[in-house]
Amino acid sequence: MTNRFSNPKSMPAPRGYTQVVETAGPGRTVYLSGQLGMVPGGAFAGAPGDFRAQATQCFENLKAGLGSVGGGFEHVVKITNFFTDMAHLPVFFEVRDAFVNTKAPPASTAIQVGRLAREGALFEVEAVAVIPDKAAKAAVKRGAAKRGKPARKTARKKR
Numbered sequence: 001m002t003n004r005f006s007n008p009k010s011m012p013a014p015r016g017y018t019q020v021v022e023t024a025g026p027g028r029t030v031y032l033s034g035q036l037g038m039v040p041g042g043a044f045a046g047a048p049g050d051f052r053a054q055a056t057q058c059f060e061n062l063k064a065g066l067g068s069v070g071g072g073f074e075h076v077v078k079i080t081n082f083f084t085d086m087a088h089l090p091v092f093f094e095v096r097d098a099f100v101n102t103k104a105p106p107a108s109t110a111i112q113v114g115r116l117a118r119e120g121a122l123f124e125v126e127a128v129a130v131i132p133d134k135a136a137k138a139a140v141k142r143g144a145a146k147r148g149k150p151a152r153k154t155a156r157k158k159r
Contacts, residue, residue, distance in 0.1 A: 005021050
Protein backbone atom coordinates (compact mmCIF):
# COMPACT_ATOMS: atom_id res chain seq x y z
CA MET A 1 0.00 0.00 0.00
CA THR A 2 1.18 3.49 -0.73
CA ASN A 3 0.09 6.98 0.20
CA ARG A 4 1.22 9.63 -2.27
CA PHE A 5 1.32 13.25 -1.08
CA SER A 6 1.41 15.90 -3.82
CA ASN A 7 1.02 19.62 -4.34
CA PRO A 8 0.22 20.25 -8.01
CA LYS A 9 1.84 23.41 -9.36
CA SER A 10 -1.58 24.39 -10.77
CA MET A 11 -2.92 24.80 -7.19
CA PRO A 12 -1.95 27.39 -4.54
CA ALA A 13 1.15 26.44 -2.52
CA PRO A 14 0.00 25.05 0.85
CA ARG A 15 1.28 26.20 4.23
CA GLY A 16 1.93 23.12 6.36
CA TYR A 17 -0.42 20.66 4.67
CA THR A 18 -0.69 18.69 1.44
CA GLN A 19 -3.21 19.57 -1.27
CA VAL A 20 -3.74 16.01 -2.58
CA VAL A 21 -3.24 12.66 -0.86
CA GLU A 22 -3.80 9.53 -2.92
CA THR A 23 -3.91 6.04 -1.43
CA ALA A 24 -3.49 2.78 -3.32
CA GLY A 25 -3.15 -0.85 -2.42
CA PRO A 26 -4.53 -3.16 0.21
CA GLY A 27 -5.24 -1.45 3.50
CA ARG A 28 -7.93 -0.26 5.87
CA THR A 29 -9.43 3.20 6.10
CA VAL A 30 -9.90 4.34 9.68
CA TYR A 31 -12.00 7.36 10.68
CA LEU A 32 -11.20 8.94 14.03
CA SER A 33 -13.92 11.02 15.66
CA GLY A 34 -13.23 14.59 16.65
CA GLN A 35 -10.99 14.67 19.70
CA LEU A 36 -11.12 17.37 22.33
CA GLY A 37 -8.20 18.22 24.59
CA MET A 38 -9.47 15.99 27.38
CA VAL A 39 -7.54 13.46 29.45
CA PRO A 40 -9.06 9.99 30.04
CA GLY A 41 -10.66 11.18 33.30
CA GLY A 42 -12.73 13.73 31.37
CA ALA A 43 -10.99 16.97 32.41
CA PHE A 44 -9.40 19.37 29.96
CA ALA A 45 -5.61 19.29 29.82
CA GLY A 46 -3.87 22.35 31.29
CA ALA A 47 -5.40 25.37 32.95
CA PRO A 48 -8.67 26.84 31.63
CA GLY A 49 -7.98 28.62 28.35
CA ASP A 50 -4.64 26.83 27.72
CA PHE A 51 -4.83 26.22 23.97
CA ARG A 52 -1.40 24.55 23.71
CA ALA A 53 -2.27 21.99 26.40
CA GLN A 54 -5.64 21.22 24.82
CA ALA A 55 -4.21 20.94 21.28
CA THR A 56 -1.39 18.67 22.47
CA GLN A 57 -3.89 16.44 24.27
CA CYS A 58 -6.07 16.30 21.13
CA PHE A 59 -3.14 14.94 19.15
CA GLU A 60 -2.19 12.55 21.98
CA ASN A 61 -5.77 11.24 21.85
CA LEU A 62 -5.50 10.73 18.08
CA LYS A 63 -2.18 8.95 18.63
CA ALA A 64 -3.85 6.58 21.11
CA GLY A 65 -6.73 5.91 18.72
CA LEU A 66 -4.36 5.22 15.85
CA GLY A 67 -2.26 2.92 18.02
CA SER A 68 -5.34 0.93 19.02
CA VAL A 69 -5.77 -0.16 15.39
CA GLY A 70 -2.11 -0.68 14.54
CA GLY A 71 -1.54 2.75 13.02
CA GLY A 72 0.42 5.91 13.59
CA PHE A 73 0.56 9.46 12.32
CA GLU A 74 2.43 8.26 9.24
CA HIS A 75 -0.88 6.70 8.14
CA VAL A 76 -2.97 9.87 8.56
CA VAL A 77 -4.06 11.23 5.19
CA LYS A 78 -6.55 13.93 6.30
CA ILE A 79 -7.23 16.02 9.39
CA THR A 80 -10.02 18.50 10.00
CA ASN A 81 -9.34 21.12 12.67
CA PHE A 82 -12.00 23.11 14.49
CA PHE A 83 -10.98 26.29 16.33
CA THR A 84 -13.00 28.60 18.54
CA ASP A 85 -10.46 31.31 17.64
CA MET A 86 -8.18 31.25 14.59
CA ALA A 87 -5.69 33.39 16.54
CA HIS A 88 -4.45 30.02 17.87
CA LEU A 89 -3.16 28.92 14.43
CA PRO A 90 0.56 29.63 15.16
CA VAL A 91 0.48 27.45 18.30
CA PHE A 92 -1.54 24.82 16.45
CA PHE A 93 1.16 24.59 13.75
CA GLU A 94 3.84 24.05 16.42
CA VAL A 95 1.83 21.31 18.14
CA ARG A 96 0.73 19.57 14.94
CA ASP A 97 4.27 19.58 13.53
CA ALA A 98 5.48 17.65 16.59
CA PHE A 99 3.17 14.78 15.58
CA VAL A 100 2.94 14.66 11.77
CA ASN A 101 5.58 14.18 9.10
CA THR A 102 6.23 17.76 8.05
CA LYS A 103 7.84 16.57 4.79
CA ALA A 104 4.54 14.92 3.78
CA PRO A 105 1.83 16.33 6.06
CA PRO A 106 -1.77 15.15 5.75
CA ALA A 107 -4.38 17.06 3.79
CA SER A 108 -5.90 19.53 6.23
CA THR A 109 -8.85 21.85 6.75
CA ALA A 110 -9.14 24.54 9.43
CA ILE A 111 -12.54 25.88 10.47
CA GLN A 112 -13.48 28.48 13.08
CA VAL A 113 -16.68 27.67 14.96
CA GLY A 114 -18.66 29.58 17.57
CA ARG A 115 -18.56 26.75 20.11
CA LEU A 116 -17.50 23.13 20.44
CA ALA A 117 -19.42 20.26 22.09
CA ARG A 118 -18.05 20.86 25.60
CA GLU A 119 -17.95 24.17 27.43
CA GLY A 120 -14.32 25.29 27.70
CA ALA A 121 -13.13 23.37 24.61
CA LEU A 122 -10.88 25.50 22.41
CA PHE A 123 -9.94 23.00 19.70
CA GLU A 124 -11.08 19.74 18.15
CA VAL A 125 -9.40 17.56 15.52
CA GLU A 126 -10.65 14.57 13.55
CA ALA A 127 -8.62 12.35 11.25
CA VAL A 128 -8.76 9.81 8.46
CA ALA A 129 -5.97 7.24 8.23
CA VAL A 130 -5.19 4.50 5.72
CA ILE A 131 -3.35 1.64 7.38
CA PRO A 132 -1.58 -1.08 5.36
CA ASP A 133 -2.77 -4.64 5.83
CA LYS A 134 0.55 -5.60 7.49
CA ALA A 135 -0.03 -3.09 10.32
CA ALA A 136 -3.65 -4.17 10.63
CA LYS A 137 -2.71 -7.83 11.05
CA ALA A 138 -0.14 -6.94 13.72
CA ALA A 139 -2.81 -5.02 15.67
CA VAL A 140 -5.15 -8.04 15.58
CA LYS A 141 -2.38 -10.29 16.91
CA ARG A 142 -1.54 -7.83 19.71
CA GLY A 143 -5.21 -7.55 20.67
CA ALA A 144 -5.62 -11.33 20.79
CA ALA A 145 -2.47 -11.68 22.89
CA LYS A 146 -3.76 -9.10 25.39
CA ARG A 147 -6.97 -11.10 25.75
CA GLY A 148 -4.99 -14.33 26.23
CA LYS A 149 -6.25 -15.88 23.00
CA PRO A 150 -4.28 -17.14 20.04
CA ALA A 151 -4.47 -14.90 16.97
CA ARG A 152 -6.98 -16.07 14.38
CA LYS A 153 -5.43 -17.55 11.31
CA THR A 154 -7.12 -17.19 7.96
CA ALA A 155 -7.27 -20.09 5.57
CA ARG A 156 -5.45 -19.59 2.30
CA LYS A 157 -7.00 -20.70 -0.95
CA LYS A 158 -5.06 -23.24 -2.98
CA ARG A 159 -4.48 -22.30 -6.58
